[in-house]
Amino acid sequence: MGGYTGEELTAIFLMQGFSGLSLFCVFLLMALGLAIIFGQMGVINMAHGEFLTLGAYITYLVSYLASDTWPFLLDYYFPVAIALAFLGTFILGYLVERFLIRFLYNRPLDTLLATWGLGLILQQIFRSVFGPREKSVVLPDWLMGSFQASDMVDIPINGVMVVALTVVMTIGVFFLLYRSRWGIKVRATTQNRAMANAAGINTEKVDRLTFALGCGIAGVAGAAFTTIASTGPTTGSLYIVDTFLVVVFGGAASLLGTVASAFGIAQSQSILSFFLSGSMAKVITLMTVVGILMFRPQGLFASKVRR
């Protein structure tokens, strides 16, 4: 830490904390969907990253349309893009469940392989449609720039927007799961599928909507994420391994656990990368998580799933 004054160190921690937050948001938005799907259906969706990519591409398309065709809309396209990203990925998720996942319940390892294959196909489709080059959205003016909190602390506005969006999504999911009728059905199905079925819940329908919802959240993650990075055919797959680790580390099917583990992993990676190289920060964080999982395989918060 040599060479930094106290004031500088505070600034470092503030700003590192914030850059950790943006990583946290990606992890969380990805992991939320995965955790719901995995927790409820025992399905490992390896194509989850591609749903994120799809959301990002939809945002790109909307921004392209806005800047090319209706420039006066440029300031307002973003909310529309988010909605469309959600809708697009939701529909694709619904179809995937209907035609693929449905046949593979109770074979978690097989869903893993099949969705990996699906991911490959989607990537190639992205590559053919959008080209292999990275695409970058045109940001409306209000998303550019940063607040200057103090001399050293700058908070980028698009980062704040991503954080806000993540908070809204998380609260939304929380309410859906714990405060709505549909949430009761989902939790009933998660805890005991046979009983839920017997109690008159259409578990198939619940499954389908849950899967689609999980994918939709990934789509929103893509829309948010493309404002701070870029979109290529393989963008989403870069995060899939990390995100699965987040889900497992948090204890599958525990919303609180997912939030906590996404926060822990993102922050420690971010803080470490200030003192070490980016590669080593990632290695050390992942190794710690794997290490902890070896001692506590059920994750931070044990799930109450009957297996």
Added chain:
Amino acid sequence: MDKPDTQALAASRWMDKFGGRGKLIQILIIAFLIMVVLPLCADIFRLNLYGKYLTYAFVAAGLVLCWGYGGILSLGQGIFFGLGGYCMAMFLKLEASSPENTAIQSTPGIPDFMDWNQLTELPWFWQPFHSFTLTLILIVAVPALFAFLIGFAMFKRRVGGVYFAIITQAIASIMTILIIGQQGYTGGINGITDLRTLMGWDIQTDFAKYVLYFACCGALLLCLLAGQFIINSRYGQLLIAMRDQEDRVRFSGYDVANIKIFVFVAASVISAIGGAFFTLQVGFMSPSFVGTVASIEMVIFCAVGGRLSLIGAAYGAFLVNLAKSSLSETFPQLWVVAMGALFIAVVMLFPRGLAGLVDDYAGPVRRWMKETFKRPQPAPAVEKKTAPPASNTSPDSAPILSAQESH
């Protein structure tokens, strides 16, 4: 009358250790195909490629053991393939970096990439690779130890199924980042390249390629035999029992974790041997064979061949790679889609892979042949002993769907 009978009995007992006469014949067929037919049909360029594909057959066979029979899906077999390959590559690299060959470097006698990264002496973990004997031991020992550590930590705590898959995948990802990040010690993303001689013997000549190819085939056949031996040993029976009803095996007084550790270590050692042959035949090793993508592709080789058949897995690895190579020559874009479709198809349409298809279609034919050409042999002992393998295949393959349900 008495004597031949006991002899036949002894022979069939011996064969049963490897899964019976049928399996041995199948292995002989493979041996014939890869050691006689392929070398006759293909020129050395193709044969060298085939040799590369066969190194993946090692990994696929390992996966049959731990995934098909043990129910443990490892998404990190690339780690062991890579460890074996890197051990071999380190030896070859040291040989290629003799002080005479590297005289232009600031520090002669160390691999070129170390010199570029300002290392001035060989790191300690490179030292053992001066000796070929030690290298051969380490090719097996390093992956075995690593697999043991992972297995011990996880299986003793009853981590299994999906969790194990995800964690091994994370470890594969960590390994790749580590190798790429520590390029002064590992060669980074370029890998360890420019390997030309093995103990002074040029491995790039056509003759050397033939020798390496046949050595690779030989090792593969031995590994298949070893795998058959494991499956048909008491351990193998326990494995199947454990995969299908883990708790019952546990309650019967067996330590389930030990069985899992054993099979995981065996699978990793087999993969590592494949990796070592890969390095020898391709002439370099790089982190792209360690990572998550490579590892999961290895799983598909196994799944296509048939996750319950060692021999099927070998065919699977070979055929998928052959298809990959020829498809990517003619339709580069299509290949990725075809690979994706293969993943989905093999899971949804024929979960038992090629071996399953062969069983379904060849089974009736074989039965019909057996009935038609029944030999009038009144040797009940032999009959009894040859019966199991035939019936063996169906119980093995039947519970595939139910197997995972228990998790």
Added chain:
Amino acid sequence: MKDSKRKTQSTRRRLLAGLLALPAALALANPVFADDVNTTGLSVTDDTVTVGILHSLTGTMAISETGSVQAEKLAIEQINAQGGVLGRQIKIIQEDGASDWPTFAEKSHKLLEKDKVAAVFGCWTSASRKAVLPVFEKDNGLLYYPTFYEGLEQSHNVFYTGQEATQQILAGLNWAHDKLGAKTFYLVGSDYIWPRTSMKIARKHIENVLHGKVVGEEYYPLGSTQFGSLINKIKLKKPDLVFGAVVGGSNVAWFKQLNAAGLTFKKQPMLTISVTEDEVLGIGGENVEGLYSSMKYFQSLDLPGNKEFVAAFKKKYGDKAVIGDVTESAYLGPWLWKRAVEAAGSFDVDKVVAASPGMEWDNSPHGYLKVDDNHHLWMRTRIGKWKADGQADVVWESDVIKPNPFPKGYQ
């Protein structure tokens, strides 16, 4: 079977052609029979010669390599339109390296041993070049490699049409020191061999020659998209210049986040050796406005050779196509090969190699160049300042620099 059939056919055709061409052959001094210009069994007939193009069409590297393939095809098309090489039309066999290094090695085996191509234009990453190098050396093939790279290599069988590290870096740093008055430097790169070697050279140059100070050196995994920590460190250290070699998709995230964090290039000057027109297309011009790049080529170069090249490229690939440094280097490959073959009067690899050093080309798209004995090119380095429209203003240009792949004192 097929082969022998083809052979008899071609012998027959050759005989026939030979008979017909006899008077012409007597009149012209030029060699007409394939055998005379090709003593090593390459795939050369009386009217065609086959070359290979070996790049990734699929996988992660396809993004970067597309431009090179386009440029190579354009050059070959132009050469054919001008009558080909030694009177022979060039035929292309294209192979996909699939972003996978063993596949590159495998395909180069195929191109050299089965197809017997006279030359190969290809490879992009160092890793792929390292993988194919032993193959080219063993089969005595000929490779034209387009990417700017870390140096530390020289092979009988390879010509490097891009810049090696010192050409690109030293001139750029000197410029920053002289013109921007930079004394403190922050080095940033993706984590693999090219950035690391480049930064090593940069550090030595800064410390030993410019007597400046390196206040930070940082590497991020390929594909990384989180640069918050790095940006914070730069803010704290306030270097005079950030010297960057971030590649691929990371670039986009890196510049976006820099911008978002309020570090405009006016406030924080930055010089990169990895940003070309291709990258800017992905990053978006508005995110790199004011950034400097040190390159041999920019699409906006005001040179006659370049104007022709850009016009031809846009005609073939559309008005929106952009041309980066590597694309231009790839375009040089077929032309340099054609010149060398014609100078040698033969397709034999050894003769082509022997004829190459010393060859000059005044009007290449990036101006004067000369092939050195060490198989790299003499060329100028330019500093371009990026504008919002995705093109660069060339603000400075060096003298012609001798390539030095094994720089003494920098290793």
